[in-house]
Structures are given as C-alpha cells and as structure tokens.
Amino acid sequence: MLDPDRAKQIVLEHIAPKPPQQVGLEESLGLVLQEDIRATCSVPAFDNSAMDGYAVLASDLAQASPQSPVVLEKVDYIPAGNREEREIQSGQCYQIATGAELPPGADAVVMKERVEVEGNQIRFMHSPQVKEHLRFKGEDIEEHQTVVRRGELIGPAQIALFAAFGHARVLVQKPLEVVIITTGSELVDVNSPLEPGKIHDSNSYMFAALFREERCLCHRVGIVQDDPELLYEVLKSHINADMVLISGGVSVGDRDFVKDVLRKVGVEEIFWKVRVKPGKPFFFGKKEDSLIFGMPGNPASGYVIFEEFVRPAIRKAMGYATLEKSLVTATLEKRITERTERRQYLRAQLRKDGDHFRVKPLPVQGSHSLSSLAWSNSLIIVPENSEELPEGSQVTVRPLIDTLGMQS
C-alpha cells in the first residue's frame, strides 16, 4: 500500500498542463490566468475629484463657516473627461464632477451640498482640509505594478482590471475535458425507479459536481454493469479524455473488473491502493496523455479521494498556483478512539470560535455514509498509527468550504 503523500506526489508528477491559449475577456471568467498582468498606467491616471462639488484653494476658505460664509467666483465647470489648463487663482473656484481632473493648483474639493449658488458667486459654509475629497494619481495602483498574477482564478474584478489596463485578450488554461463512468450492476439512474436490491447512482452526479466546482467540462457516460465486455466497449471509446474517472469496481471483489479491463484497453497502472481510510483501493493510471482515476464506489471514499488526490491534479492541470484547499489546525471537541495504520479522513463539523477553529467528528463514519458527507464541512486528518486523540487535542483539518466567510 502506497504512502498517501507519495501517492499525491506521483499523481502531480504526471500532470503536464497543456499550452495556454489567448482568449477574449468575455471568455475568461472562471479560467486560470497564465501570465502576470501589469498596470499599463497609474490608477487614478491623474489627480481628480471624489465628489460632485467645487475645486478650491483650501487656504481661501480657512475662515469659512455657516456663520461667516466665504464667496468665491466660479470660473467654469469641469465635467468628467475634460481637462482644465488654467491654474486656479486665489478667489476662484471651479465646479467639478466626480472623476474629473483637478484644475492645476487646486488642493481641495467642497461637496456641492455645502455651498449656495448665486450665478457665478459661490458661497462656501465649510472650511475644507487640504486634500479633502481628492483622489491622487497612482493612489490605487502604480504604473507597472502586477495587478493579477499567473495562477489566479479569473473573476469579475480581475476582468475589470484587464479591461482597465487595455488587455483585450489574456493567456489562460482552457478547461479540462473529463469523462465520468460509474460501474455497478446494483446501480440505477436517478431517473429510473428502484427495484429490489438496487440503489440509485449518486456517485456520477457527485463527481460531476466536484469536477464542475473546478470548472471542468464533464461528460457523464452513466452506468455500466459489472460485465467485462460491456466495460471494455465503454472504456475503449472514452479513454482519450484529459481525465477519466471510473467509479466502483476497483476493489478485490469477484466482480471488480475495472483494473483488468483498463489493462486490456492499454492503460498503464501507476499505482493501486493507498494507505488511507476511507478510499484504500484508489487506482491511478495513464494512457498517453489521458489520466485515469479509479475511485472506490463507496461515496464517502470517493469524495475523500477526490478531495485529496484528484482536485490537486485538476488544479495543476488547469494552471492554478494553489493546488489544495488550505489546512487549518483546530481543537477537537470530541475524542477520536479509532486507530489504524492508515491515514484517516474523518468527516467533521468545523466552526470558528473567535480566532480559533473547533472541530467535531460526526458519529457515523462508514465509507458508505452519505449523511456524514452531507452534514460535514471538513475532514479531520488523523495521522497513520495515531494514538487515541482526547478531547482538546490539536488536529489538522481540511475545510471543504471557504473558511473566510465562516461565522464565529
């Protein structure tokens, strides 16, 4: 049985991302950037007004108050997009729009709500600080600064930055094409009624959802009976996708044919069986550029294997800088008695308590248990050959959710 860290390393060594491609901004959402994007100018590009109001010399208004207003002469109006060349003189003001460039020399803006207007005579009741309501050149972003890094996921704000700096096309990794095949003569699709002895195929939908979370293009082939000939036909015609995930049939049962059939269709076994619980019979192989993941059929096993081995593989292939959801340390709220020579992944409820995390393993941990999967938000990682862990122990946890937004 292979050590899990070594298994992950081997999987990742086999991932060779495809050459990146240029896409237009509208196609880039949800993809991973493959170049550093730099600012081609400062933002703001020039000193400008943060308010609709009046650009002034603050020193002219040092004494202004509601009791003793100061009157300045309005020279002109500067709408957004216009540039005023004349330097402001003492006694003058310019009406100015939000975002418009300041006239030379002006050092403050007074909001229009704080003045009274009589033709060109503007009565100020407020004495502004120097720099009040101004935005300065380069205050947000400096020219040449890297604004989005290679390996970052592209979201709406990143797209706004590309556009702001005139990048109409960006270099990205295209989504992976993956095929999901579920095996098992006991399985029935969700759209068909159950007969005695049968269960609904939940894995193919679960894996498709997990792949979609990573923005892969999934083709769900559906259920294949535990029949070597049928399996051969299906595997043969789908083995050339970027990744092929086969659920079930990789264990040691008399009807677990997947490994044999994979060999017949030319898949090279890279490893089989990893020292983890759940998920021991995990298979990894390759055929030319296609990677093949043979997942144990029990849903919790498949989920754990996906999280620990397949997700990092997808992320590497898609060019992400971050391959995994980061681990946290948490205080155990309920003791863990089960000990094994394998590394355990216990489905658990993680919560925030101030700056700390607390975690409680769910009572049912069977590898078939869908409820423990659905009610958990994290996996407690119990090291191989661990002693019993009493309440209060510090444990390593893989959150399955975004912990930033977690309520404490």
Ligand code: AMP
């Ligand atoms: P296997 O790995 O093929 O031996 O499957 C182990 C067990 O996992 C089976 O007995 C089923 O109870 C369950 N199982 C297998 N495939 C699926 C599936 N696609 N959806 C839900 N449960 C499954």
Ligand code: MG
């Ligand atoms: Mg099976």
